[in-house]
Amino acid sequence: MACMKISVVIVNYNVKHFLEQCLNSVFASAKHCETEVFVVDNNSVDGSCSMVKEKFPQVKLIENKKNYGFSYANNQAIKEAKGEYVLLLNPDTVIEEKTLQSVCDFMDSHSDAGGLGVKMIDGKGRFLPESKRGLPTPEVAFYKIFGLAKLFPRSKKYGKYHLTYLDKDQTHIVDVLSGAFMLLIKECLDKTGLLDEAFFMYGEDIDMSYRITLADYKNYYYPGTTIIHYKGESTKKGSINYVLVFYNAMIIFAKKHFSKKHAGTFSALINFAIYLRAAAAILYRFVRSIITPIIDALVILSGFALLTPIWSNHIFGHQDAYPEDVKIYGVISYVIIWLFSLLFLGGYDKPVKIKNIFKGIGVGAVIILVLYSLLPVELRFSRALILLGSAWTIILLPIIRFLLYFTGRSIFNINLPGKKRVAIVGNKKESNNLVNLLNNNNPKIKIEAFVNPQNDNQDNFFAGTVEQLDEIVRIKKIDEIIFCAKNLKSQQIINTMLQLNNAKLDYKIASPDGISVIGSNSINTTGELYNIDINSIVKPENQRNKRMLDFVFSFFMILLLPILIIITPGRWKMIKNLFRVFYGSRSFVGYCNKKDADTSLLPKIKP
Known part of the structure; x- marks a missing residue:
């Protein structure tokens, strides 16, 4: 029996592949409901609108x-919705086939309900605490900002922000719903009014939830259905921009709903939090960016400090054969050259590639030797020490990187020679199609097992069935599971993720048309995508090469300015642009201006 009509509203901004996955799940769920679906695109440039028109004309x-x-x-x-219920849904979500029917049934049976949220998990199957939240009063915000909520999650006093003292598998009346999945009854919206447009992004869900309670309705957290919410695809949670936008939204909320006294206290607290979080974010990023070069510099310096007196004593019979100023400036120069060589040859890319470290050290040593040969005799240090220092560096740096890798910190991740071990869940045809896609785009993947989505394992092609996936993961040492959406229901995928409950596993979902595989493992990372059309400019080494090309060409053109000024029209504009390219604010080559071109996989480059 079809439930009453529901209007699903999805606001999209440059997350085409997530949107496609979301819409597939919505229409699978809509088979059981009379449903209309809206997509409002906020001027995306990744081809989202073309994709919707082509694949989802309804x-x-x-x-x-x-x-x-x-x-x-x-x-x-x-304003255009005709449904009795309106579902505000994020594009980076996947809902179950039963979701729309289930939430409508719940709302039908709870006449006091004005809004409803559901149980959400992230791309690794972990429960998202924002599925249920309390009202962010000054007291609650204080406990959240200063970490007391995290320290005492079971406390009814300190755990109010995410209501962590409430059972996530039980239905509860809550203060705040998540804007990622917010089901509203149209009758309630007529009383509360529409979303407050003073909130550009974030905070509108808190404001609407509070207005629902002011209108004498209740907000329900309903775990009877579970959705995947990849989170943070448009704005990364660790970014300074997120801190500013989110906390400013909290200030707007406080000024709107709290008394003047409480609003002032809340605003002061939030402003303090903004500066604290922004400073912490800047410091954290700065430390992350310099910690490895500092360690490398210390390793190189320690090598010269150890080797110089030994070599000096061996050759000259005493340790003071080299002038102190030559030693100091010479060694510092060597360190700087090696660090820049490592930087430009990918020695600081994440994850670390050991071969790039060897290349960086080798090229740096060659540059040092060439420059050494050009120096006056009185400024030369020692060619032998340069070679010994190179040997020390080329041996010690990889060893140090491996030791740091075993600390488990993501900043020290190493791209080890081994391949990611993958299990594919899908029928034979879809699995083979997926293998072709993966082999063409990601050679660092090794397919270890094919898993039958049905409970029938008569075919030797499969290592087992979905019910045996836990054992397959353990025996085959699987790192990542890819689900073929064409063969599995969203509900089956979500249930499998919940049952495995393995934080070390990554999950991805292959689109029904088999041209993309997408997933996201962290709120601080963009969705990882295997796609049939990936542009290599996204690779860090290619971006560096492009910058080097700009630098070299602009440098030589600046040297040729006396000639270029004579033969080139628009000379002053040319001079201005050459210096812009030289300093990195412009580039010789950019992207085409083709309307609706898919640039979702491309990095931002200068115009």
Whole structure:
């Protein structure tokens, strides 16, 4: 029996592949409900609109020519919605086949319900605490900002922000729903009004949830259905921009709903949190960026400090054969050259490639020897010490990197020679199609097992069935599981992730058309994508090469300016642009201006 009509509203901004996956799950769930689906696109440039028109013509697409913000975009669709219920859904979500039916049934049986949220898990199958939240009063915000909520999650006093003292598998009345999945009854919206457009991004869900309670309705957390929410695809949670946008939204909320006294206290607390978090984010990024070069510099310096007196004593019979200033400036120069050589040859890329360290040290040694040969005799240090220092560096740096790798810190990750061990869950045809896609785009993947999505394992092609996946993961030492969406229901995928409950496993979902595989393992990382059309400019080494090309060409063109000024029209503009390229604010080569071109996989480069 079909439930009453529901209007699903999805606001999209440059997450085409996530949106496609989301829409596939929505229409699979809509088979059991009378449903209309809106996609409001906030001026994406990744081809999202073209994809929707081509693959989901039944979607009511609203194309904005400007990013007006999350609240404004939702309101555009809500005004046109005809459903008794309105579901605000993020594009980076996957819902179960039963989700729409289940939530409608729940709302039908709870006449006091104004809004509803569901149990959410991230891309690794971990429960997301924002599935249920309390009202962020000054007291609650204080406990959250200063870590007391994290220290005492079971406390009813300190754990109010995420209501961590409530059972995540039980239904509860809560203060705040998540904007990633917020089901609203149209009747309630008529009383509360639409989303407040003062909230550009973040905070609108808290504001709407609070207004629902003010209108004498209740917000329910309902774990009867579970969705995947990859989180943070448009704004990374660790970024300074996120800190500013989120906490400023909290200030808007406080000024709107709290008394003047409490609003002032809350604003002061939030402003303090903004500066604290922003400073912490800047410091953290700075430390992460310099910690490895500092360690490398110390390793190189320690090598010269140890080798110089030994070599001096061996050759000259005493330890003071080299002038002190030559030793100091010479060694510092060598360190700087080696560090820059490592930088430009990928020695500091993440994850670390050991071969890039060898290349960086080798090229650095050659540069040092060439420069050494050009120096006056009185400024030369020792060619033998340069070679000994190179040997020390080329042996010690990889060893140190391996030791740091075993600390388990992500900043010291090493790209080891081994391949990621993958299990594919899908029928034989889809599995073979997926193998071709993976082999063409990711040679560092090794397919260890094919898993039958059905409970029938008559074919030797499969290592086992989904029910045996836990054992397959353990025996085959699987690192990543890829689900073929064409063969499995979203509910089956989500249940499998929950049952495995393995934090070391990565999960991805292959689209039904078999041209992309997507997933996200962290709120601080973008979704990882295996796609049939990946542009290599995204690789760090290619970006460095491009910058080097810009630098070299602009340098020589600046040297030729006396000639170029004579033969080139628009000479002053040319001079200005040459220096811009030289300093890195412009580039000789950019992207085409083709309308609706898919640049989702491309990094931002200078115009």
